Amino acid sequence: MRDYIVSAASTLNAGGGSNGDNPTNLGVSDFSLVATTLDTNNAYKFMSGIEGMDRFGTGPVRSAYFMLSSTELQSDFDGLTGSGFLNQWNYPNNSSALPSEYGSVFNVRILTSSEAAVARGASANGQDVYYNTTVGKQAVTHINQDGYSMQLIYRDPYYSGMLAQNATLAVKFAQAQAITQDTAIRNLLSTRLSNLGV
Amino acid sequence: MAEYSRIATGTVTSNGGATNVILPFTPNYIQIINTTEITANAGGVTQAQWFSDMGQGAAAYVTTTSGTNASLFTTTGGFSIVQAGLSLQYGPVYQHTGSTDFSISKANPAEITTTTAHGLVSGNVVIFQNLYETSTTGMPQISGIPFVVTVIDSTHFTIPWNTNQTNYTAFNTATSTGNIGSWKQVLYPSLYVPGEAVISALTLGATTTVVTTAPHNFVVGQEVAFRIPTVWGPTQLNSLPDNTIPGQPIYGYVTSVTNSTTVVVNIISTGYTAFNTNQPVTGVKGLTFPQIVAVGDNNSGSNQFGYNSPTVYNGTGTTAVSTINGPAIAGAYINATYQGFIIGATISGTAADVIYYQAILSDLNM
Numbered sequence: 001m002r003d004y005i006v007s008a009a010s011t012l013n014a015g016g017g018s019n020g021d022n023p024t025n026l027g028v029s030d031f032s033l034v035a036t037t038l039d040t041n042n043a044y045k046f047m048s049g050i051e052g053m054d055r056f057g058t059g060p061v062r063s064a065y066f067m068l069s070s071t072e073l074q075s076d077f078d079g080l081t082g083s084g085f086l087n088q089w090n091y092p093n094n095s096s097a098l099p100s101e102y103g104s105v106f107n108v109r110i111l112t113s114s115e116a117a118v119a120r121g122a123s124a125n126g127q128d129v130y131y132n133t134t135v136g137k138q139a140v141t142h143i144n145q146d147g148y149s150m151q152l153i154y155r156d157p158y159y160s161g162m163l164a165q166n167a168t169l170a171v172k173f174a175q176a177q178a179i180t181q182d183t184a185i186r187n188l189l190s191t192r193l194s195n196l197g198v
Numbered sequence: 199m200a201e202y203s204r205i206a207t208g209t210v211t212s213n214g215g216a217t218n219v220i221l222p223f224t225p226n227y228i229q230i231i232n233t234t235e236i237t238a239n240a241g242g243v244t245q246a247q248w249f250s251d252m253g254q255g256a257a258a259y260v261t262t263t264s265g266t267n268a269s270l271f272t273t274t275g276g277f278s279i280v281q282a283g284l285s286l287q288y289g290p291v292y293q294h295t296g297s298t299d300f301s302i303s304k305a306n307p308a309e310i311t312t313t314t315a316h317g318l319v320s321g322n323v324v325i326f327q328n329l330y331e332t333s334t335t336g337m338p339q340i341s342g343i344p345f346v347v348t349v350i351d352s353t354h355f356t357i358p359w360n361t362n363q364t365n366y367t368a369f370n371t372a373t374s375t376g377n378i379g380s381w382k383q384v385l386y387p388s389l390y391v392p393g394e395a396v397i398s399a400l401t402l403g404a405t406t407t408v409v410t411t412a413p414h415n416f417v418v419g420q421e422v423a424f425r426i427p428t429v430w431g432p433t434q435l436n437s438l439p440d441n442t443i444p445g446q447p448i449y450g451y452v453t454s455v456t457n458s459t460t461v462v463v464n465i466i467s468t469g470y471t472a473f474n475t476n477q478p479v480t481g482v483k484g485l486t487f488p489q490i491v492a493v494g495d496n497n498s499g500s501n502q503f504g505y506n507s508p509t510v511y512n513g514t515g516t517t518a519v520s521t522i523n524g525p526a527i528a529g530a531y532i533n534a535t536y537q538g539f540i541i542g543a544t545i546s547g548t549a550a551d552v553i554y555y556q557a558i559l560s561d562l563n564m
Contacts, residue, residue, distance in 0.1 A: 003284060003285040003389055003390060004389075004390035004531050004533075006285050006286065007285060007388075007389060007390040007391070007393035007394070007531075008390060008392070008393045008394060008491070008492065008531055009394065009491070010394045010423075010425045010489050010491045011394065011425075011486065011487070011489065012486050013484055013485060013486040013487070014484060015483060015484015015485075015486075016484070017484075020483055021483070022338070022341065022342060022482045022483055022484060022485050023484060024483055024484050041447075117285070117286060118286065119286040119288075120286070120288065121288070121291070121327065121382075122286070122288070122325060122327070122342060123327065123341070123342055124327065124328070124329075124338050124341035124342050124482060125327065125328055125341075126327035126328050126380065129342070176531070176533075177390075177531055178531065179493075179531075182423055182437070182491055182492075182493040183423075183437060183447055
């Protein structure tokens with residue numbers, strides 16, 4: 001699903017960062033831009049927000065779109081603390097936060113994964129380009145065919161060969177992916193400002 | 199008894215360079231016979247074999263001249279297997295070194311000249327980086343855009359973009375500040391299609407003709423939307439907002455497919471702002487490219503009235519090839535991932551050669 005979204009969804013290049021590349025690193029204006037774009041396109045947000053509470057160091061979280069980003073951008077997000085980024089730990093109540101949720105900027109809640117799409121050395125200046133896929137509620141789906149979703153198939157050695165030497169393990173699914181509303185999804189492309197850890 | 203072995207035979211037409219053969223497995227033994235070169239009898243590669251233990255890119259091959267065979271071995275340009283399952287994979291970087299340089303002309307279409315063999319075939323897709331001749335000149339406007347190439351010869355190819363405009367200056371890694379600049383092949387540009395494509399030219403009028411920088415993989419009847427940032431001109435094509443029916447996106451339908459990079463859309467665009475690719479170097483930072491994207495409930499190119507596998511321009515040549523994944527369903531995207539093997543440039547003969555192959559995946563490799 002990741003790769004078909006990379007291939008099929010339209011892109012916005014970040015321009016709010018300071019590194020002079022195309023796309024630039026993420027600036028807070030890029031989060032505003034992508035959320036505004038989705039709002040203008042009448043996309044649905046996922047969350048109703050988290051109301052502010054009288055707790056030191058916390059702030060309310062807006063209703064939001066979800067953005068799937070690379071873990072390699074987490075230090076860049078930390079660099080936006082104070083200018084719009086709110087770490088998940090600083091939510092008034094993080095019981096509704098998802099396990100992979102890193103934080104939020106304005107109307108975008110950020111999920112990070114090491115499996116997020118990255119085009120290595122593909123920016124104008126030869127830096128890594130990150131696909132920060134931002135989606136509204138009605139943007140994507142998958143279609144199960146023939147009435148089933150996925151089957152995990154295991155056949156023990158007795159059934160997998162005459163000499164019972166090999167077992168068989170497989171996954172089978174009749175599934176197709178679709179973008180249900182193209183106006184409710186954008187790949188916000190960015191580069192990185194901070195150094196990459198090793 | 200063979201429990202897991204696979205054997206495949208067939209024919210493939212050489213494209214004069216690296217030629218892909220798509221199979222439902224990756225072989226560990228390959229044999230080819232080039233009947234065109236056998237008939238020519240003029241020194242070409244007439245047959246070749248490969249075992250996986252020889253290593254990727256190797257081949258034992260035979261050339262035939264006036265009926266006399268010569269047996270040869272190569273470690274590069276021979277056979278290699280391919281598993282195209284992940285997007286955003288790239289080939290080796292071509293840049294300034296002690297022995298390599300390349301230049302891009304100020305022309306329409308832009309022509310790239312390399313000082314050594316580029317190794318591409320027509321239909322391959324490339325991207326460029328760091329095209330600054332100086333800090334304020336060059337062609338950084340096209341950096342990051344995927345371009346399908348048309349090969350002229352072993353050291354020249356063109357890309358579908360007009361660089362013969364005032365904001366572009368000729369680029370050469372031999373003279374650029376710091377000798378920066380590079381290009382590389384996008385190995386699998388069309389794993390899921392139809393996708394979004396960058397627009398290189400638009401002809402406005404009673405219909406709208408769209409030229410893309412890489413294969414669009416659209417079919418007649420495909421519903422499409424446009425994403426044109428303001429600096430590129432005809433924002434009236436954008437799917438939102440629709441001033442006639444607020445909240446209703448503006449979409450178009452493909453009425454004809456001219457070729458792999460040109461389609462005609464049924465949007466009347468007479469009087470719209472002209473399309474402008476003459477972008478200034480100063481505007482490169484944060485420049486979003488103009489795009490056309492597939493939308494709607496029949497965005498797969500699938501045949502709703504049959505079950506044929508769709509064909510896809512997958513970046514390996516100039517002809518569309520059948521996927522190995524069977525038909526898509528209407529409304530979904532085609533899974534055009536593939537695997538198989540590549541007949542490298544050393545042994546693939548010349549363009550249009552007919553090559554017979556046998557590929558085997560054996561049970562055991564001792």
